Amino acid sequence: MSEPKPLSLHVPQPAVRPGDKPDFSGVHIPRAGTVPRPPVDVAPEEIRDLAYTIIRVLNRDGEAVGPWAGTLSDADALQGLRDMMKVRVFDARMLMAQRQGKTSFYMQCLGEEAIACAFQKALSPGDMNFPTYRQQGLLVAGGYPLVEMMNQIFSNDADPLHGRQLPVMYSARSHGFFSISGNLGTQYVQAVGWAMASAIKGDTKIAAGWIGDGSTAESDFHAALVFASTYKAPVVLNIVNNQWAISTFQGIARGGAGTFAARGHGFGIPALRVDGNDYLAVHAVARWAAERARRNLGPTLVEYVTYRVAAHSTSDDPSAYRPKAESDAWPLGDPVERLKNYLIGRGVWSEDRHAQYNAEVEAEVLAAQREAERHGTLHSGGKPSVRDMFEGVYREMPPHLVRQRRQAGV
Amino acid sequence: MSEPKPLSLHVPQPAVRPGDKPDFSGVHIPRAGTVPRPPVDVAPEEIRDLAYTIIRVLNRDGEAVGPWAGTLSDADALQGLRDMMKVRVFDARMLMAQRQGKTSFYMQCLGEEAIACAFQKALSPGDMNFPTYRQQGLLVAGGYPLVEMMNQIFSNDADPLHGRQLPVMYSARSHGFFSISGNLGTQYVQAVGWAMASAIKGDTKIAAGWIGDGSTAESDFHAALVFASTYKAPVVLNIVNNQWAISTFQGIARGGAGTFAARGHGFGIPALRVDGNDYLAVHAVARWAAERARRNLGPTLVEYVTYRVAAHSTSDDPSAYRPKAESDAWPLGDPVERLKNYLIGRGVWSEDRHAQYNAEVEAEVLAAQREAERHGTLHSGGKPSVRDMFEGVYREMPPHLVRQRRQAGV
Amino acid sequence: MTMIEAIRDAMTVAMTRDANVVVFGEDVGYFGGVFRCTQGLQQKFGAARCFDTPINESGIVGTAIGMAAYGLRPCVEIQFADYVYPAYDQIVSEAARLRYRSNGDFTAPLTIRMPTGGGIFGGQTHSQSPEALFTHVAGLKTVVPSNPHDAKGLLIAAIEDDDPVIFLEPKRLYNGPFDGHHDRPVTPWSKHALGEVPEGHFTVPLGRAVVRRPGAAVTVLAYGTMVHVAIAAAEATGVDAEVIDLRTLLPLDLETIQASVARTGRCIVVHEATLTSGFGAELVALVQEACFYSLEAPIGRVAGWDTPYPHAQEWDYFPGPKRVGEALLEAMAG
Amino acid sequence: MTMIEAIRDAMTVAMTRDANVVVFGEDVGYFGGVFRCTQGLQQKFGAARCFDTPINESGIVGTAIGMAAYGLRPCVEIQFADYVYPAYDQIVSEAARLRYRSNGDFTAPLTIRMPTGGGIFGGQTHSQSPEALFTHVAGLKTVVPSNPHDAKGLLIAAIEDDDPVIFLEPKRLYNGPFDGHHDRPVTPWSKHALGEVPEGHFTVPLGRAVVRRPGAAVTVLAYGTMVHVAIAAAEATGVDAEVIDLRTLLPLDLETIQASVARTGRCIVVHEATLTSGFGAELVALVQEACFYSLEAPIGRVAGWDTPYPHAQEWDYFPGPKRVGEALLEAMAG
Ligand SMILES: Cc1ncc(C[n+]2csc(CCOP(=O)(O)OP(=O)(O)O)c2C)c(N)n1
Ligand SMILES: Cc1ncc(C[n+]2csc(CCOP(=O)(O)OP(=O)(O)O)c2C)c(N)n1
Ligand SMILES: [Mg+2]
Ligand SMILES: [Mg+2]
DSSP: OOOOOOOOOOOOOOSOOTTSOOOOTTSOOOOTTOSOOOOTTOOGGGGGGGGSSOBOOBOTTSOBOSTTOOSSOHHHHHHHHHHHHHHHHHHHHHHHHHHTTSSSOOOOOTTOHHHHHHHHTTOOTTOEEEOOTTOHHHHHHTTOOHHHHHHHHHTOTTOTTTTOSOTTOOOBGGGTBOOOOSSTTHHHHHHHHHHHHHHHHTOOOOEEEEEETGGGGSHHHHHHHHHHHHHTOSEEEEEEEOSEETTEEHHHHHTTOSOSGGGGGGGTOOEEEEETTOHHHHHHHHHHHHHHHHTTOOOEEEEEEOOOOSOSSTTOOGGGTSOTTHHHHOTTOOHHHHHHHHHHHTTSOOHHHHHHHHHHHHHHHHHHHHHHHHTOBTTBSOOOOHHHHHTTSSSSOOHHHHHHHHHTTO | OOOOOOOOOOOOOOSOOTTSOOOOTTSOOOOTTOSOOOOTTOOGGGGGGGGSSOBOOBOTTSOBOSTTOOSSOHHHHHHHHHHHHHHHHHHHHHHHHHHTTSSSOOOOOTTOHHHHHHHHTTOOTTOEEEOOTTOHHHHHHTTOOHHHHHHHHHTOTTOTTTTOSOTTOOOBGGGTBOOOOSSTTHHHHHHHHHHHHHHHHTOOOOEEEEEETGGGGSHHHHHHHHHHHHHTOSEEEEEEEOSEETTEEHHHHHTTOSOSGGGGGGGTOOEEEEETTOHHHHHHHHHHHHHHHHTTOOOEEEEEEOOOOSOSSTTOOGGGTSOTTHHHHOTTOOHHHHHHHHHHHTTSOOHHHHHHHHHHHHHHHHHHHHHHHHTOBTTBSOOOOHHHHHTTSSSSOOHHHHHHHHHTTO | OOHHHHHHHHHHHHHHHOTTEEEEETTOSSSOOTTOTTTTHHHHHOTTTEEEOOSOHHHHHHHHHHHHHHTOEEEEEOSSGGGOGGGHHIIIIIITTHHHHTTTSSOOOOEEEEEEOOOSSOGGGSOOOOTHHHHTSTTOEEEOOOSHHHHHHHHHHHHHSSSOEEEEEEGGGSSSOOOSOTTSOOOOGGGSGGGOOOSSOOOOOTTOOEEEEOOSSEEEEEOTHHHHHHHHHHHHHTOOEEEEEOSEEESOOHHHHHHHHHHHSOEEEEEEEESTTSHHHHHHHHHHHHHGGGOOSOOEEEEEOSSOOOSTTHHHHSOOHHHHHHHHHHHHHO | OOHHHHHHHHHHHHHHHOTTEEEEETTOSSSOOTTOTTTTHHHHHOTTTEEEOOSOHHHHHHHHHHHHHHTOEEEEEOSSGGGOGGGHHIIIIIITTHHHHTTTSSOOOOEEEEEEOOOSSOGGGSOOOOTHHHHTSTTOEEEOOOSHHHHHHHHHHHHHSSSOEEEEEEGGGSSSOOOSOTTSOOOOGGGSGGGOOOSSOOOOOTTOOEEEEOOSSEEEEEOTHHHHHHHHHHHHHTOOEEEEEOSEEESOOHHHHHHHHHHHSOEEEEEEEESTTSHHHHHHHHHHHHHGGGOOSOOEEEEEOSSOOOSTTHHHHSOOHHHHHHHHHHHHHO
């Protein structure tokens, strides 16, 4: 070997930064309908390709095409559209409420509505999601009352979590929605444990873990894959790749890997990549993965390719790190628009009905907000009690907490 | 879907247990010389197959064959044989010393000598290994004095670590050997950081991380692969798959994955699997991976397929969890025997010279032991001072430790 | 019964009574654990209820939390307390807060067993006593038994408890009481009254201390191995010390402590963990607050030095009867 | 200068003087950190010396240890102290013990910065004060500045220190001093004497406390945000309290503390972290030992309640001037 040259550190950079023209030429998008649909009991090594492509159903003309099409009736698809619209209106109102000081914090899922909304429809009662803070669609599509969500967001006196949790950190066992943690990634391996428990008991329930592109770098992602792989846990492991982790582009977490889905290969876990802005595709893949789990065939890793249109949270301003117009250039379009066009094409929906439903849902959300606000918002009206702050640390309050509560005069 | 059937938990089991006949029919071993040798700048996705096969050079007839052969002169191979023999004799003596109560604990690498000994020869001065407790071969092949190793093992008054560390937890910066930790996996990501530092500084040094099959399940394995992949760190990431993690067979850590090497694929890291009992193959692959790192081409993951012939440590008795004769049935044979036969075949070694060298090395090791024992063993003779217990917690002793040291009367 | 047998017996009883109790960890299944505490459980209850895990402590606790949320009662083993740190996030951020943050919608009734303490020449990564890292965390209970009887009763109580419990097993006590005289032969538990362990189901309730040696001159607060060391120190010095075995660090039985110190007017606190920010600091803070006007001398602490646990200097590090005895005499002189 | 600017300035100075200083963490590179503490550093020093990392705290600290062993001086950011737990093993088992276990063959001169404390309605995962989890660990130094001047001087000292330093930045102080009166408008640092920060290189040595408010009646031990709260409580109650800003928790400046308590005969300890096993317990234990015979009243502790940090009840949780004032009066009455 000749005298070695100096090494240098490779630090991945996104294609563009503020001021640059948005550029998604690096995102390879196959035509809708072109990716095959294997049987659910396929051997993982036979479908490695599915981790490097994008499963898509809705084409540019708004038609559902290919082997993954046809999992939903028109009525179900209509319901999906309504769910997504409701999530979007809900997000917009809560964003405004935060700006008005009615709560401290909010997180939208703008542009990602299809993923949680469609996934929820692939589950059965008793199944459990282990979500992140960006899966409000699971609750909305699952019929969880909007007013309860708002009560939590406002930390008011009807907040089911008694003001203890940051806004949007819901918990709803009744609706298959595990308590959200502020710590990234921890829920992923808990989902595996929950699924293992179902298998240990000989039950039929399955679990779904959720994680963001950035958070796949967390160590509990690995723990989850290791345990899921070893015990063939009946779990669907979802990765929502919305291209950004706060200010950090997905290339930092992905590194030299082609895709996040490919992470499954090292574990023998079948991995699929799907158009996250295509409600029909998401549903079809979710159903496929859920069926695998239900049939004791083990875990599936699913990467949803989407784009985080809004800021990370109300504490964030993305114009500091990415071009303002980047979301408009996102090549997979808008999930609501795409499903709307499909349903109009099917003759079961129209621009008018869309506008009308939007008005209805605005009214519904507003009514829910009025009701929630009757119970107070963060800085005015009803509040959870100070006593509540001391309750629930343990099942029974131990002596030292009783002393402290007394000291606090409550 | 029809009514789902009850789920059940899949708990992997080894093929055999104590009392059963050893069975390695599941281990697929390709013929020596059949696996191609790609150029070091190959695209990782083009060599995925190398993670599912075994690179082998020495065939059954003791010949070096195929594209990975030829990296070592006869003189170097002879040195390799001597290194392995020395490690083996050293291990045997230290095991005995532990049984005699001269130390509290010892760990052998019986059957795995080729890996560390051959790898060390692929590095250059200034490179750094981040080893586990089973890479004593790195030190021996690197020329670190046996007596220093023994001083550490005996925790005597010449122990370079002043009695602070468990036996075998060496540290030898001068010999490219990072301080061993008792906590599994932590060193793997530190190796990546060390390599990144070399790249940041524009130096030419590379690092090597070491981990066992069982420990790949640890989360820091993931952290290491994520960071190595993202920053293309100049590091060789070694996995020593010796089939066992204390009492746990490798199937528990590997789960549904075909091999441990395959874990690299999800990160776009080239992954190779090599016959860990074939000194020539280990060296060839190590050199390939080291060259990649040195040429700033990034990390390589290497899985060494081997077998832990001895107990996990002196605290372990493997007859409780695996057949006694399993190691005899191990299809990749013994590394010392294989290299010996090769060298005899080459006409540069003989059974007699082998026996003679063995006697020499026994004498050398015994002499080293005598010298070490002059400095004491754990329970007799010279000891590190109690004062040493208080030193080195910080660069300068803070007041509270000064107080405590005084209190201890030293 | 040895402490190992008592712990195994506790799990057997719990698993027999409640099909939701599951046991897992590294080397815990087929082999029965490196200290053999789970020996035979896989054979008895099947591999779905007692199994080996991959070596990932965060995964062990994380899956246990998921299982507990499902309705199981996992009792998991961390092979050594020194290896609990990779699981620390799951314990602190998740298990400890799940009930609170979900307002009881989900709970985490799990027990995390781990061998703790030194005295076996295990060096810095087989000797640690990390209890203070758990007592600082709201939502956790922390238990340290000092003998087979309590180990069984406390472990059953821990498994049946609806909150997460950290269960620290002083490994130096596994086979016999240990009073710090490392140069004397080990007496087996079979020769000790607390080695007599009732058959079947019983509990030692969490949160109750017990006076192990009554005395009038000074109160010694101890737990685990140090209970035996404290008794030995009292015998050796002849100081009429009252030795309290805390058994549960959190919730703490402050009443028993307070009653004793009010009587004796003197107190020392002993533990094997490093001194600074150890659980002894909390004990001192509580006692000086509760008993300020009865205290006749400063409360002394005897603890591990603020260094990593060394290998060769193990017996210089370990706070043995000599150091405890000196502290007793000092408390009497103060 | 705000505290954010002071911290940024410290890193700029350190990076300018020593090419071995590197800075990295989540969102730390291009964007400059969610609190903007590293803004501009990537532009100034290049992406190889200031960069964004994958979201893996163990990876951040683990690679930093490797780099430090190589010879660099990494100064890494954990986005919130609440997210340090995944890195806890690397900190406790590795960084803290590397020098000791290798007898100085390898060392880990690294600084781990993290925003700490509540007061921004961040709920239980953006409000924690985990300092006691570090002070219990031999081999670590732990620093908590209370103002821009000290933040800069201490951070430069930390980066230049040859041992691993945990550097906790009270986020509620980033933009102005905060005395717990959350309903009053924030005064910016530009109006505070300690907002005046010398240019260029200077250090505030680790291990030295400072008296922030002289007084004769009672000693208050505080650090970070609570220094300001304590001063406000003293003003409000009229108690002639001496407020000591510890600045470094470990090594601790016991001399300054002892001298003060010996004079005042009374002491209270305040921190925002949960009470039980908090660093306050250690302070109480040390003070009662060192000053037993001068103490005229029990040492009081004012701290966060032993619950997770709640969202809505933030100001009921936060140990504000009212509670500290009560403790002052109680100490005077005791
Ligand atoms: C353990 C931990 N580290 C860091 C954070 C801070 N943090 C909150 S969200 C976030 C980015 C997550 O990105 P991604 O996983 O892609 O999810 P997304 O927000 O895009 O949905 C970070 C770094 C955290 N909450 N927990
Ligand atoms: C964090 C941590 N967990 C558990 C252990 C206990 N332990 C020591 S060695 C070992 C098995 C490791 O097996 P493997 O990685 O295959 O390496 P091998 O011993 O076979 O070389 C275990 C579980 C440890 N040292 N550290
Ligand atoms: Mg994202
Ligand atoms: Mg192994």
